Structure formats: structure tokens, C-alpha cells
Amino acid sequence: MKRPIQFLRNPDPARIPADLLAFLRKLGGPTLIVLDGEERERTRAMATLLHGNEPSGARAIHHWLLGGRRPRTKLVCLLASVHTALHEEALRHRSMPGQRDQNRCFRPPFDDVPGHIAEHFLELLHQHRPECLLDVHNTSGVGPAFGVAPHEDLAHEAIVSRFCSHLIITDLSLGSLMEISGSPCPAVTVECGGARDPVADRIAREGLERYLLDEDVMGTLAGERRLDVYHHPVRLELVPGASIAYCDEPLPGIDLTVPPALERCNFGGAGPETPIGWLGERGTAALRVRNGRGEDVLAQYFTARDGRLYPSQKLRLFMVTTNPQIALSDCLLYASPEREHTRL
Secondary structure: OOOOOEEEEOOOHHHOOOOHHHHHHHHOOOEEEEEOOOEEEEEEEEEEOOOOOOOHHHHHHHHHHHHOOOOOEEEEEEEOOHHHHHOOOOOOOOOOOOOOOHHHOOOOOOOOHHHHHHHHHHHHHHHHOOOOEEEEEEEOOOOOOEEEEOOOOHHHHHHHHOOOOEEEEOOOOOOOHHHHOEOOEOEEEEEEEEOOOHHHHHHHHHHHHHHHHOOOOOOOOOOOOOOEEEEOOEEEEEOOOOOEEEOOOOOOOOOEEEOHHHHHHOOOEEOOOOOOEEEOOOHHHHEEEEOOOOOEOHHHHEEEEOOEEEEOOOEEEEOOOOOHHHHHHOOOEEEEEHHHOEEO
């Protein structure tokens, strides 16, 4: 087994560069930061920068390190895609060109560079035995912060509530880090908002402080926060070989032309009168909608009408992207039926 992750333990704040990119350059590669806590017998874990263009989590841990404070418990924190974040124009690449998405590699095979990083981190988690695991991201488009968890219980809800008021309970299996969640280590993903949004940086910074300092992050919701919970999301994907473009009018020869304003629907309601985009000559044959069992359930969620694609029921959309590369390699958006929405 290759072990590409290096270690940084209790770094001296005076030796940490004040600029995030300078700090990442000093790290030089995937790094596990280990901070001793006030309570030595307990450990919490965190991962961030799994995608090189999602810096809010890295900014949050960098801010914490500069402050020189000690967390309540020991912290083990992975900054994964350091090379990707520094590649060419900094903080622009989700993954290294030609490599797999780092957050799709936490199940076998572990036979490439992202797989080696994932396998090594899983081994380190097994060694440190944290009581919980937090994975901090930015959304692919503009929108409010939300959490994602594979299980619906107080522990997962409480961790997410340290950051935001929306939670998605998912049964999708993609090979993400969050999917290792279980007893005794609940794991959640927090999407802090858009990568260029200062509010996302603040959410990551303030939420991380609560995660590191609160006595109990799994037993109660944070403060007076209410939590909106959505269930069973699906993914709207383009089939291999299909094409997508973003424009305010249909483009010839394109399978799906999406109006850029669709991004404003992130965590908003979308009903049967909300146009998703213009369909090309292939119609809905260029699309598929995957549920947690891997089934194509497009007809249950979307319908074609007058050359456009519309929801066939009231949906809550999230992770709507205006990046065509992400739309083609991953998905255009996630959707959850509004009828499966509950409030805590």
C-alpha cells in the first residue's frame, strides 16, 4: 500500500504563512494535520480540500492554526488535494486533469493517485478512531450552505447544525468519504456555499470553531437552530456522449441548453412550470436520473414539454452547477421531492 499523506503535528503559528496559498505551497502535498486537544482520550476528524477548487474548509483550518488555540479534543485533519489546488491557476481545478474525482475514491479499487490518498486516509482514521468525521466542501454553484448525511439520527443532524440549517439524507452510493459513516463514527459532508462567496468562508470558519470547541457535537442541535431535512435525492445526469451548454436561448446541436439563471434555484423550489432547459433532437434520451438503487427514474421527476425539460412534481433542487465539465463528468443537479421534506 502506498502512503502518500505526510504529517504536520501541532504546528507553531509563528511559522505558518499568513497567506493560504503560501501555506499550501509549504505543505507541498496531501497532509494530515494533528492537533492535540484538551481532552486527550477523545479525537475528532476532518477532511477538506478533497476538491482543489473548494477552499472554504482549508481557509477555516488555516485560520484556526494561525490563532494557535487548542481544540477540546484531538483533531486529525486531512488537506487532500493540495497538488490540485496549486495546479496552474490556483483553486480552479476540481481534480487533476486526467485523474479521478478524489471524493469518488473511498471504496476499492485504490489503484491510482487519488485512490492511494483515500486508502491511506482510511487507514489513518482506523488508527486514530475518531468519535466523528466532518468533510467540508463548497457547492458547485451559488447557493446556501447545507449538509449531507447517509443516516438520519441525532448525531448526524447535530454535527450539521453547527454549520447550517439544511440537511439532505441520501442513499446515493458514489464512493464519497461520507459513505463510511457508521457506529461509532458518524460522518457528514457540509457544503458551505459557493467557492467565491465570503459568506461560505465565514460559515466554514464559525462552524469549524463550534466543531472543535463544543463539548458535545452529536447530542444536541446547535443553539436554537432549526433543521430542514430532505430525503432521497436523485441526480440529473447527461448520458455519455451528450452535450450541454449554458445560454438564454436554445443552441443548435446541443442536447441540453440550460439558462444560467437556473443556478438561482439552488435550494429553492422548482415546480412543473420551472424550465430546466431546452432539449435537443435526442430529447430526454440524452438524460438520465439516478436514484439510490442506480435505477433511471427520469420520468418520475422530469418531463419534456414544447421542447423544454420541466420537473414533473414539486422538487427541491441543489448543487445546480453552471460548470459544463462538472455537469458532464458528474451531474447537472440533485433533486429531492418536496413532499419528503421535514423540519426539526
